Amino acid sequence: MKAIRVHQFGGPEVLKLEEVATPRPSAGEVLVRIHAAGVNPYDTYMRAGTYAIKPPLPYTPGSDGAGVVEAVGEGVKKVTRGDRVYTAQTLTGAYAEYALAREQQVHPLPAKIDFKQGAGIWVPYGTAYHALYHSAKAHASETALVHGASGGVGIAALQIARAMGMKVLGTAGTPKGLEMAKREGAHQVFDHRKAGYQEEILQATGNRGADVILEMLANVNLAHDTKLLANNGRVVVIGSRGEVTINPRELMSRRASIRALVLWAITPAEEADIHAGLFAGLENGTLRPIVGKELPLADAARAHKEILEPGAAGKIVLIC
Ligand code: NAP
Numbered sequence: 046m047k048a049i050r051v052h053q054f055g056g057p058e059v060l061k062l063e064e065v066a067t068p069r070p071s072a073g074e075v076l077v078r079i080h081a082a083g084v085n086p087y088d089t090y091m092r093a094g095t096y097a098i099k100p101p102l103p104y105t106p107g108s109d110g111a112g113v114v115e116a117v118g119e120g121v122k123k124v125t126r127g128d129r130v131y132t133a134q135t136l137t138g139a140y141a142e143y144a145l146a147r148e149q150q151v152h153p154l155p156a157k158i159d160f161k162q163g164a165g166i167w168v169p170y171g172t173a174y175h176a177l178y179h180s181a182k183a184h185a186s187e188t189a190l191v192h193g194a195s196g197g198v199g200i201a202a203l204q205i206a207r208a209m210g211m212k213v214l215g216t217a218g219t220p221k222g223l224e225m226a227k228r229e230g231a232h233q234v235f236d237h238r239k240a241g242y243q244e245e246i247l248q249a250t251g252n253r254g255a256d257v258i259l260e261m262l263a264n265v266n267l268a269h270d271t272k273l274l275a276n277n278g279r280v281v282v283i284g285s286r287g288e289v290t291i292n293p294r295e296l297m298s299r300r301a302s303i304r305a306l307v308l309w310a311i312t313p314a315e316e317a318d319i320h321a322g323l324f325a326g327l328e329n330g331t332l333r334p335i336v337g338k339e340l341p342l343a344d345a346a347r348a349h350k351e352i353l354e355p356g357a358a359g360k361i362v363l364i365c
Pocket of ligand 1: 085086087168169172192193194195196197198199216217218219222237261262265266282283284285306307308309352353354355356357358359
């Protein structure tokens with residue numbers, strides 16, 4: 046089978062398309078014919094060797110795939126050959142024609158969700174769901190600001206927050222991203238490249254502030270976020286690419302808090318909750334993964350360059 050292999054940590058050029066043996070499922074494992082794989086920013090940090098998790102070399106990147114069960118190992122009960130599934134982590138990597146996964150890592154793909162969309166479920170929607178429900182403990186009567194609403198996690202967060210009944214504000218940095226954020230659930234959108242946009246956000250809340258801020262770039266925005274919070278407001282740090290200085294007094298007067306998360310640190314109970322919530326939303330149509338760009342598997346290096354460039358508009362997926 047064809048798979049992307051990384052033999053040394055480095056730039057996007059270390060992603061090589063190679064021919065490798067197709068794995069076979071052992072007991073409790075599932076072999077999935079991957080039709081599409083989602084590209085996430087953390088795939089690039091891992092490839093660079095700068096992420097908290099460093100896989101042993103060589104390895105195949107990718108946690109988010111969607112496809113059809115090809116074979117199952119002994120004792121597998123959850124799925125059978127021919128089932129449509131998405132993966133939430135795999136054992137052998139999703140940037141490949143086939144991926145081996147534990148039975149618990151494969152999940153049914155609702156009929157109305159195609160494979161390209163299925164490749165955009167786990168990390169984006171799992172993170173957004175975890176941030177809103179488990180970390181922020183958000184309520185329908187509250188206002189959410191999705192700070193970075195045009196990318197994978199942001200679009201998922203807009204759809205989930207809107208389905209929860211919240212008032213939803215979103216930011217993006219291009220006209221296309223702003224239009225997409227509006228279409229996918231934001232009641233109002235703001236250009237995070239425009240000087241003074243934070244004041245416009247505050248005005249949109251009637252100067253009360255947002256109850257929940259989902260932050261995709263904390264190193265740039267956290268100091269300002271603390272000034273955009275309502276009383277008892279919560280910033281949830283989802284993404285950060287550097288250090289930042291904040292004034293804790295902004296939090297004290299508001300009795301506000303900063304929370305933070307990584308998806309791989311969730312508990313088994315939270316994971317079960319997330320998959321149940323996502324399946325229901327995908328099935329009833331409130332959650333609709335948006336594919337912004339499709340590239341062939343061989344173009345994984347290009348995908349890794351583009352995912353870090355400004356101007357997000359949905360998910361980048363590799364067709365395997
Ligand atoms: P993505 O698809 O590449 O989207 C990036 C988003 O950040 C876009 O909406 C982009 O908007 C926005 N952005 C750029 N500059 C910004 C600014 N100054 N202020 C606010 N937003 C800005 O990435 P993603 O998959 O959504 O992930 C977003 C971040 O969360 C990444 O850093 C990723 O590593 C992290 N993440 C963390 C976890 C976790 O477990 N903690 C899980 C998933 C993702 P424009 O392009 O329109 O400017």
